[in-house]
Amino acid sequence: MDMYLTLIQLLDSTVRLATPLLLACLAGLYSERAGIFDIGLEGKMLAAAFFSAAIAAITGNVWIGLMAGIGASLVLSAVHGVASITFRGNQLISGVAINFLAAGMTVLIAQAWFKQGGRTPSLIGNGRFEPVTLPFAEAMQDVPILGPLYYELISGHSILVYLAFAAVPLTWWLLFRTRFGLRLRAVGENPAAVDTAGVSVVGLRFAAVAICGVLCGIAGAYLSTALQAGFVKDMAAGRGFIALAALIFAKWRPWHALYATLLFGLFGALETRPDVIQTITGMRVQGQLLSALPYVMTVIILAGFVGKAIPPRAGGEPYVKER
Amino acid sequence: EPALIFDLGGKFDKSFNEAAHNGAQRWAEETGGEYREIELQSEAQREQALRRFAEAGANPIITMGFAMADPLSSVAPDYPDTKFVAIDVTWLDAPNVRQIGFAEHEGSYLVGMLAGMASESGTVGFIGGMDIPLIRHFGCGYAQGVKAANPDAEVIANMTGTTPAAWNDPVKGSELTTAQISQGADVVYAAAGGTGVGVLQTAADQDILSIGVDSNQNYLHPGKVLTSMLKRVDVAVYDALVAGTDVETGVFTLGLAEEGVGYALDDNNASLITEEMKASVDAARQQIIDGEITVASYYENESCPALDF
Amino acid sequence: MSTAPAIELKGISKAFGPVQANKDISIRVMPGTIHGIIGENGAGKSTLMSILYGFYKADRGEIFIKGQKTQIPDSQAAIAAGIGMVFQHFKLVENFTVLENIILGAEDGRLLTPSITKARRELVQLAEDYGLNVEPDALIQDIGVGMQQRVEILKALYRQADILILDEPTGVLTPAEADQLFRILGRLREEGKTIILITHKLREIMDTTDTVSVMRRGEMTATVKTSETSPAELAELMVGRKVLLRVDKTPATPGDVILDVKNLRVRDDKGVERLKGIDLQVRAGEVLGIAGVAGNGQSELLEVLGGYADGTGTITVNGQPLDLTGKLSDGRSRRARGIAHVPEDRQREGLIMDFAAWENVAFGYHHDAAYQSGALMNNAAIREDTAAKMERFDVRPPDPKLAAKNFSGGNQQKIVLAREIERDPELLLIGQPTRGVDIGAIEFIHQQVIALRDKGKAVLLVSVELDEIMALSDRIAVMFDGHVMGERLPSETDERELGLLMAGITDTDQPPPVEEIEANLAHAGTADKGV
């Protein structure tokens, strides 16, 4: 086989698989950097996947669908915020509840609206995000080496993929170069410091949770309206949890989040290409072992190369000044 | 009043359970009859649902999926006056159970032949859902059909995963399809429940052919779905409902001869199936019925002559 | 009166659930003065100041700033009214730089870079004006508490505060650092700023304040001019009885060597050598005081002796060597050898704040046979034992079931002391025994330490309070940069000499110029990573 082209294809698949993880991982990053743990990423993605597909199906416009997806995710974020910020509830429990809520509600509403067994109708035309062909991609297609790289790997993804990748430097800039970022990071480390500096802890945390909602919304919309053409129940398929793992892996840093999710994406891509693994290792990988491979690799890398991950110090604890 | 127990996938899985649902609906519409139904949520509910329906006097009780065999073997003897219809079960020793198996490998063989003939690249794909023997059974028949049509053809097979999530992960289905396409596949057969939705979608998007499963899925992407391997669960359920309490018990295997399995041909794929293709597939079908061709069953051999898992 | 008071509080009340922390408190503070507030632990001082700073909201009462009635619903409002506060427990973001902490909440514009540039410039100015030197780019977690406190003060000044509240600012400072702080406060007063100072140290009140208020059990019991009162009177106002302000003790009668430390070396987890060959001896019936600026190896010394840091060298107790690494180098084995340990940070190490008092009394000694019945722990026995210990140590309230976090600092310390001293150990390691503790409790704690010594036990005392070292020790060793700089007898030395030794200067007869001393001290300060 053409090794170079195979590599490009593998990386192309990596990018697609990594994108929803990356968006969810960045979503979690904002929330957890502000001190609000969020294991409800999965549920928010799922809700967004459903509402964006449903509204896109009804209106025939994927952008309206995207907005609806973001809106649904924001509603769940608001629930999480009210529970864990306003009422200082347990953030883990709230996250678990949101996952259940999304899993049940999406199917319930889908059934009520479309009567297709918890699915949305297939999206067609403007109802989904089409791949974007970057300038000169067609022209460059036949240039050796660079051509395939640009045409296959860089060009030809949905706009949401470029958005996700752009979100990485943007997040970095926002967190480390703006006033908002400074305060956001501070509130996750020591909310009392923020409070006594005259800034609202509650306001900041709600802002972070809202950004988290927006990003999860995009992640969900990407699943159902860009990668797929419609919603299928439980289609988040555990990606929210993998994103959470990636977040810890990345030690809550934006660029590392990119690397971590790309790594998970690569493992996922490799899983679809046992032929490549066979060529590289010279061994045929047995089916179930192949399924376990991404997870085994993660554990090995984690144990071997990644040091202790220290979460934001005030993470998971509600901010209480009086009891 | 009859009852229908869907397997864990739920009645709208776009394939197996949905076929049963369609059959029952057809019966209800035609006869105006009513039936009870439940979508199982957990293993422990299998026996529970059986007993509850039996106790409430439901008759016959139709169950979906091989996993009902075990609970049936303990419940059926307790209700000798109730008739049970077990789809995908053929090995129980129970006088009041109608056991219906399907020769999925034979149907898959036919669609495999079509794939082999339709493929221009000589490479075709198979995407299974969760890695269980039943799915290997599908894949094995398919691979044999491909090789029969084109001995030089290559069959790439992937399973989606090892957890139940593998039935509902269209994103991964898509990615597997893309991976198979990059290995040269230009026809893919999906036997993967909700994951198959992603397979068919991606195949259509990338302009290759796909093959649906269980129900006729040709309409999902007209002109892009080569055919669907039909497993006439709907007919089996419909027939059982029509027969009602008089349903005949015993073990029945529905193969090509009984029209229990087959391939779908309709307006949506008419342009894809040439006369020659149709002729040779129909010939093979007859030969299988006549016993001139035997399609090896993964179930019987625990391995497949045409494909490694 | 011509000028309006800078601050006037009228009838402030505040309850935390059932606890009435402030009852109908009124107070006036005149501009350009330093006003002290003293009171026992839990008297309500911090609460009152937190209300003034908008951190808590009062249930009742009015606040007037410069004669204007002012609502202070949050800290934003307090800052706007020109109030700055340095909390007892600093409110700093540990992994931010000094600069970032200073601008947090007071940034100019949405982007950081311009704010930081501007803040850096202003910081230089402030540092010059008030002698507040800090390293703008150091991380808070890497600088000493003294420096951290300067950051807190700078935070307030950067926000243009002209009313500054300091809650127990010297609790964690060395004498030199404290002196420097008071110099700064003096300069601020000259500038016309108003300062409220909460402290447990009467000497600081007497030396620096213009007026002083006394609080007891949530009420303001007296406000007097400092020049018209005396420490003894203040102590009595505070505690409600006469307090001995000096430790009463007889000369020591040292016996055999109990603890013998030879060439002890310790590295921290970053691989930096923190103890560089220590030799020490403590005899039965004597208190060896270790003086030194925090962060010069005292903590590591206690940790190795207490069994939770590894080291090299030899340590013998009663002639038997101690394991310095491996399985038998842990707190449990040390206790089995008769070593008791009152750690420097009672809230972090000495106590489990959410455990009840009785659980804390068993903590570390939970393997004790007297606390077991069969395979289970005999909780009733522990509670009984705790009640008895609390009684003997006058812990208030004497309720074994109350969680540690609900006791005041002084009483928390008494619980730790009761647990360790009542074991009748051969050797007591005791670090910062009276940090943040009110004078009533200090008196008691000192008496207990001396009583143990008089029973013929060895005591190794680590304290940054020179007063305490001088008052309790029979011998004083001074540590600097992981070395013992020298040993002195309290009767033959003074604070000046000790201070020089603490700055790493052995030639105490001909001390080098002040700049060199300060440079040394600054070095010592940065070596410390938070106490």
Added chain:
Amino acid sequence: MDVMPKWAEVVLVPLISLLLAAVLSALVILAIGEDPIEAVNLMITGALGSTYGWGYTLYYATNFMFTGLAVAIAFQARLFNIGGEGQAALGGLGVALVCLYIPWPHWTLAILGAAIGGAVFGAAWAAIPAYLQAKRGSHIVITTIMFNFIAAALLNYVLVSVLRPAGQMDPATARFPEAVHLPTLHDMLAPFGIAFSKAAPANISLLLAVAACVFLWFLIWRTKLGFEIRAFGQSEPAAQYAGIAPTRIIMITLLISGALAGMMATNNVMGEAERLVLNSVEGAGFIGIAVALMGRSHPFGVFIAAILFGFLYQGGAELALWTSIPRELIVVIQALVILFTGALDNMVRMPLERLFLMMRKEG
């Protein structure tokens, strides 16, 4: 110095929270065009109205007790074990091997053997994440998530390719021999003249689960080990000061946690299915997290929460059986119960506290 009397905290708060969850669930049921009163009725009679209903409720509750305790003990040491799912799956393998390959003369011995087998396998599956956490600082949350997936793959392999009897299509082991059949509540209560439904799967492992609750209570609150686990969970520096070795506590706690999750298999694998099927845990490991959180990591709290979830499962099954309400409604109701009792409890507590404070001031 509590504001509210203990009974209000323990009874009133959860009760009002549950009520709120019920009201919201009723609204959802109304919205999908069904009758909420009848639905509730159906759930209550279905789950608690007969010994049959109780039999299922308690069967599910048994599963949740084991997984809930597993999460709870780890929480006591501030470790978040998300791996209950995988550990219970491996426990199932342990139980299956013990039941299939050892010729047990009687179930009394078999259940002990199976409990040990399940516990050992579950603990073994927790051991690697535990070791990595203790020694390498690998985050327990990630490693246990990964180990859930790896467990699924491993079980798939074992059931499809190793333990599946020849000729059986079902990816499951053979049926366990009759000798290891566990007595159900029907069998157990019959000698006392109590008629209990024969059909329900609740079995003697319920007693094992209750015993585990009691055992864990003693362990946590009455033993040195429990004392050390709690101390470590509250403050690692303090634990080190007291001579409590973190590595040891992390390892022991997670091994106990994994063992408890693994013992769940005595109920679902040995007691109910009497063979090991694919995906036998069915998410009980994740429900265990909710159960532990709602039970405030206290064994008795876990006991109550497990029964509540057992009720929701069985009530939901009845609902699905007799109405056309989609099964996902049950998931929504569970979500609301978790949300209101577990995360929004302060919404109820705060006004109550104010009320009690007022009453105290007046009284």
